[in-house]
Amino acid sequence: MTTGVSPQNILPIRIGIVGGSGLDDPQILTNPTEKMVGNKYSMPTSPLIMGKISGVDVVILARHGKKHGVPPTKVNFRANIFALKEVGCTHILATTAVGSLREEIKPGNLVFPDQFIDFTRLRDMTFFEDEVVHTPMPEPFDKKLRDILCAGADTLGYEYDRDVTLITIEGPRFSTKAESHMFRSWGADIINMSACPEVILANELGIPYQSIAMSTDYDCWKEGEESVTFEMILARMEENAEKVKKLLLYVIPRLGQAAFQPERMRPQTETVIPMPGKLSGKVALSDPYTRTHIKSKIRTVPHWPKPGVMFRDITTLLKDSVGLELCIKDFLARYANKEIDVIVGIDSRGFILGGVLAYELEKGFVPVRKKGKLPAETESETYEKEYGPDTLEIHKDGIQPGQKVLIVDDLIATGGTALATANLVDKLGGDIVELAFIVDLPDLGGGEKLKEAGFDYYAQVEFEGE
Secondary structure, eight states, X not given: OOOSOOGGGSOOOEEEEEEOTTOOOGGGSEEEEEEOOOBTTBOOSSOEEEEEETTEEEEEEETTTXXXXXXXXXOOHHHHHHHHHXXXXXXXXXXXXXXXXXXXXXXXXXXXXXXEEEEOOSSOOOSOSSSOOOOOOSSOSOHXXXXXXXXXXXXXXXXXXXXXXXEXXXXXXXXOHHHHHHXXXXXXXXXXXXXXXXXXXHHHTTOOEEEEEEEEEXXXXXXXXXXXXXXXXXXXXXXXXXXXXXXXXXXXXXXXXXXXXXXXXXXXXXXXXXXXXXXXXXXXXXXHHHHHHHHHTOEEEETOSSTTOEEEETHHHHTOHHHHHHHHHHHHHHHTTSOOSEEEEETTHHHHHHHHXXXXXXXXXXXXXXXXXXXXXXXXXXXXXXXXXXXXXXXXXXXXXXXXXXXXXXXXXXXHHHHHHHHHHHHTTOEEEEEEEEEEOGGGTHHXXXXXXXXXXXXXXXXXXO
């Protein structure tokens, strides 16, 4: 039995670089092209500059705009991070200027934080305004990225500090001395105006994120040192920006060579939380973005195929490349390590999903079709569905006794079709691992019927009503 994730399921690497002051130079890319993008959070603060570094796809976004004209409070962090997710960025390296709150973190040092304190007040902090999503964030910066950045700094001979706490203030003003001393007493080691909510939003979308900070000053706490000014920051960043560029040019090819797969983006099968609603379908805890995006791409067609029915149409999801990819990867995350011998797809949209999953998981595929559509000897099951009676059939030689079976379809409503399919598999002696759907309509009770019949099921999203 093959377990784990097959090589074709390894994510292609695409690095997003969020450029801070003086660190958004497109000249580090080969064949750079500019792309204007927008999303439901409006326009990012700059166009995306897309190109390659040693064959690795890279996307650069200027956090404060091309001419550094967007103040920290006005940065559209949600549009920025969502844009990087939409174009397929698998990691984010965020360059930034920071002030030092510790004598040993000298101006000119690179700094790789592992924790943050959020002292901002006026920013949009989350993607999840219409649902309750509590994103775990004990380790907000990515250790694997941090390790490889530190190894690169060692190789290049750069002084650096790692595993320190960064505090983000609202700005645009700098700290008072009282505030600077207070932040030191809280355990903060460096200070900036841009890490939050940027790192928070990246975590919400499941994108590994690491700041590459350049210490430019001692803020205003250190006696005998000139207090920080914006001109000082720009001058010191310009002097030292070459360090960061060389580090990026060194590290990014190594991320690509390693087919670097961070934990939070690998398929997970154990950590799940109940979906909200009446029934107990489950959604992967690690990626609330997945279900939000999938649900947003499903079209509702009122009064079809009969008055009073709100038809949930997945064709709009299927034609959306990002949505379809998230849908399939979510299923792969759930089933890659489960013992499955064959995948059964229900006529007809279950053929689309089941066929792709069977290919990716290297399993066989068996169709369940409406009566009269299969050429060889069949087993049949007649049942009542929401639009009238129907009969499903499966080839008698489609499943061998004892085989582990995953049943796949687009939607569970009243549960008649799903339960009939499960009964067909039972008749042939198959052992049903689970039934998998994109959409659950819990108010119609289909999931409850499956549970009462002793079958487990999983749905990526749910819709209220009919």
